[in-house]
Amino acid sequence: MQSISPSTPWWQHDFFKIALLDQASKGGMVYNITTSEQLFPNKTLVSSGKIFELGFFTPNGSANQYVGIWYKNFTPSKIVWVANRNLPLVYTDRSAKLNIGSDGNLKLVDGQKNIVWSTYASGRSNDTSAALLDSGNFVLQDANYSEIWGSFNDPTDTLLPSMKIGVNARTGEKKNLISWRSDSDPSPGSFLGGMTSETPPQFFIWNGSTPHRRSGHWDKLKFIGIQNMGQSYFSGINVQQDIQQGTTYFSWNFYTEDPFFVYMFVSPEGSGKFKYWDDGAKLWLTLWEGLNNTCKIYGTFGPFGVSNEEWNSGNWTRGCVRETELNCQKNTNISASTFIRKDAFWQVSQMKLPDSGDYLPDIGDQEGCLSWCLRNCSCLAYSYVSTIGCMVWIEDLLDLEKFSKFGEDLFFRVAHVETGGSPQKAVVISPITVAGIMIFKVSAFVPCRWRAKKTGTSDGSAKLKQEKAWKEQLKQDDSQELTLFSFDSILLATDKFSTTSKLGQGGFGSVCKGKLKDGKEVAVKRLSSTSAQGIEEFKNEIILLSKLQHRNLVKLMGYCIEGEEKILVYEYLSNKSLDTFLFDSRKKAELDWGKRFHIIQGIARGLLYLHQDSCHRIIHRDLKVSNILLDEKMNPKISDFGLARMFEGTQVLVNTHKIAGTLGYMSPEYAMGGIFSERSDVYSFGVLLLEIISGKKNTALYDQGQHLNLLSYAWQLWIEGKALDLMDEAIAVSSPLEVTRCIHVGLLCVQEHAADRPNMWNVVLMLNGETDLPQPGQPIFVLQAEMPKPFIPSQQESIWSVNAVTNTVVEGR
Structure with a gap:
């Protein structure tokens, strides 16, 4: 008997897949239910386009039977609607049926002729039928096909x-x-x-009647929470x-x-x-x-956030109280004009606004919002959102959250203490304790600083321990086959990093040519102390490249960790990086079409190896022209694996809050949402492919600025039937069909939705002309009058590699 993982949804188990196939094979399919056509457990009702299917199903490990709707041709499937979820049938009841009764309603009847479920629709007709639409809506309709009842109106x-x-x-x-x-x-x-009925409305998830999660307010385009x-x-x-x-x-x-x-x-x-x-x-x-951590659950920190005294106990629901009473509350007999001078507002940015706000539609600007709040002592906070208007809070502030990016400005009312200073200074003296997560950050930071001082270790001792820990970790991660070079041997090989040995310079540090004692030439990448490639990226590259062997991947020969030094030693490739040829007006002619096509094929094979053929599945995440190195025979080798991610098993997609890569090469789902997969690399390959063909950068404007980038320009030429005009003018078109096919593949790779892009196995077949090519769709961000404003993470949460100018640095050898 198949073992079942409790963490795996039941519809993903083979048992359910087999059950559905078995039902379909035994009883066949019907396309509508009428008074003469009934649905039994051995049949299924199918939508006209065969997208959805309705029938009897039994969840794995259950003795119950239900009628439901699921996607027909997808395995694993997904149940999207259930009729009798409150009153299941017995699994062994094979006489149950779904039919249309004498009153024209749909009825689910068990073997004892008891009605288990019915539509009970008013205005029914005696001449009715039921059909499953391609939208997934299961409808009861009259003789004119007008809907009487639909499952969309009875969601599960x-x-x-x-x-x-x-x-x-x-x-x-x-x-x-x-x-x-x-x-x-x-x-x-x-x-x-x-949804709630307030203005502006919010989407809620309730646990019974208790709020559990909240979207924030709708601003006519999005939920701002x-x-x-x-x-x-x-x-x-x-x-x-x-x-x-x-x-x-x-x-x-x-x-x-x-x-x-x-x-x-x-x-x-x-x-x-x-x-x-x-x-x-x-x-x-x-x-x-929706994230599942405690901070996302509604009201976890109580009114105004969380109190320090209760943090360790885990009882945070009582929230925080003011340390200083509002002046308007102390002076209840003084005119309102005096209150304006006494109380102030503390601005906190990038906030998820609290629940239970009051919307003031008659106030049209932020100044008016502030004025209203100052005049009303009950006003505890306000926010003016341009797409909503003025919102004020007169009750306890619940469900606050500090975002790392985006969010709104929230102004908290605080007591203005007469210090002779500015209102901002007064605000700091007696604030409302806001947002429990902010207190957590402060309370967590201080003990860490205290512990560091108490440890009292010298810098030298700490560095030695860190160095030893790194080396032990690298050994455990199967990178022991690499050579651990001493820093002295590196100095000797590079003539103490002399200027004559220097190959390039980048944000990570410098690359020098070196010669080992055995005469072998190497490229030495020395990370600077301010390197954009951090410790994790450094270790990541060592661990990954120690596991990978392919003729189209750069070979890592060893590394050095001593004190502040972090050094990677690669095989030396005499022709440096692809961009030194491709974007150089004098050297690009050396890359004729035969060499370019050879480079394209090599990069595709290297990516295929990473995605499918290596012992570990790898997503590179920073594929670009400057990360393609060329040996003496112009064979391409993919380099720079500092941002790569390794996966095992069936995991195919990840959502990250740390966006890393190069603007212009990032897929839209990754750049704007942090979602990356193998298809993200496919997108980058598509950009790279079009750059190799055209000899132009994706990030440049084309045709007197009418096109945002190379993708826009390539698409316009494609739809006008002028695809070959994209070809680099520095070389002759020796094989027009081959060039056109490569442009076609490139456009398929840069389609907006990841699911529309081919995988690298299909890309390799397409490039070699071994499979037919579907028509590409229009890439994202093309033919727009203004430059779009995509999501750009903050520096604290991003690793960007800017490729705005010609890069002659040899990276990642």
Whole structure:
């Protein structure tokens, strides 16, 4: 019997896959249910485009049977709707059926002829039928195909594109998502997801009636309490609020020419998740997920944040209190004009605004918002959001969060202490203790500083211990086959890093040519103390390159760790990096088409090895022209693995808060959302491919500034049937069909959605003309009048490699 992991959703187990296949094979499929056509456990109802399927299913390890809807051709599948989640059938009941009763309603009847579930629709017709639409909506319709009832109006835990959930404040009607009780039990769970009717509205997940998670307020484009929501993947989200009718509805869609299969659901653990189907990986991947840490749970830190006294006990719900009473509260008999001089406001930026704010639609600017709050002593805080307007808080401030990027300015009311100084100075003297996570950072920082002083170790001793720890870790990570060079041997090999041996200089430090005692030439990369390549990247490159062997990857021969010195020793490649040829007006002619195509094929094979053929699956994350090195025969070798990530098993997609790479080569899902996968490397390869063909940089403007970048220019030429005009003028077009095919492959690689890009195995086949090429879609950020403003992380959370000018540095040898 198959063993089941409790952490794996039941629909991902082979048992469920086999059960669905078995049902379909035994009973076949039907395309509608009528008074004469009934649905039994050995049949399934299929949408016309064969996208969705409805039938009987049994969760793994359960004795219960349900009727549900799932994606038909995807394995693992996903149940998106359940009819009888409150009253399951017995698994052994093979006489159960879904039919249309004499009153025209859909009915699920068990073997004893008991009605287990029904639509109970009013205004029914005696001439009805039921069909499953390609949208996933299961509808009961009359003879004119007008909908009488639809499953979209009776959601379970999943929201599909074009569905709506929301609230009618006048009637009290609510359409919420309700989680499953567990991954193997579709009965209603504890968590509900839905909209509030306030203005501006918010999306909540409730645990019963208690708020559990909160999106923040809707600003007509996004929920301002969700970081990174400005990225393109959320552009299809829509909130419609009709104040007069009292309705607020949430829906979303992705407007793409090609099918993009995606859904949102509330998990049994109370997290909201977006999933999409990656056709290349054949998996449901997470597009976005509400974080599960304690700080994200509603009201964890109580009013105004958290008190220091209760931090260690874990009881944070009582929150914080003022150390200094507001002046307007002490002077209740003094005129309001006096209060304006006595109280002040403390500005905190990059905040998730608190819950339970009051919206003041008649106030049109920040000054008016401040003035209103000063005149009202009950006003504890205010914020003016340009896309919303003035919001004020007169109750305890709950569910605050300090973001690392984005967020809004929140102004807290504090007592102005007469010190003769500025209001800002007075604010610091008697603040409201805000945002428990901020207190946590302070309280965590001080003990660390104290412990460091108490340790009392000398700098020399600490460095020796650190050096020893690094070396031990590298040994444990199977990098012992590399040579551990002494610093003296490096000095000897490079003539003490003389200027004559220098090959290049970059943000990481310098690269010098060296010669070992045995006469072998090497390239020595010496990281500076201020290197953009940090300790983790340094160790990462050693560990990864020690495990990789391929003719199109640079070979790492050894390393040196002594004191402040961090040095990598690579094989020496006489022709340096590809950009020294490609972007040099004099040298680019040395790269004829035959050599360029040879380089393109070599890079593709190297990436294929990283993604699929090596013992570890590697995502490079910084593929660019300057990281392609050339040997004496112009064979390309991929270098610089400091940002690469290694994966094992089936993991194919990761979401990171630390964006790393090079502007112009980053895929849109990575640059704007931190989501990276093998298809992120494919995107970078596509940019690189078009640069090699054209001899131009992606980041430059083209055709008198009409195009944002090379991708825009290449796409315009493609749709005009002038693809060969992209070819570098420095060389002759010796093989027009081969060049056109390479441009075609490049455009396929830079498509906006990762699922639309080919994997590297298909890229290699396409380049060699061994497979047909589908038509490419328009790349993102093309043909726009203004330069877009994509998400750019803060320096504290990013590692950027700027490629704005010609780079003649030999990196990562």
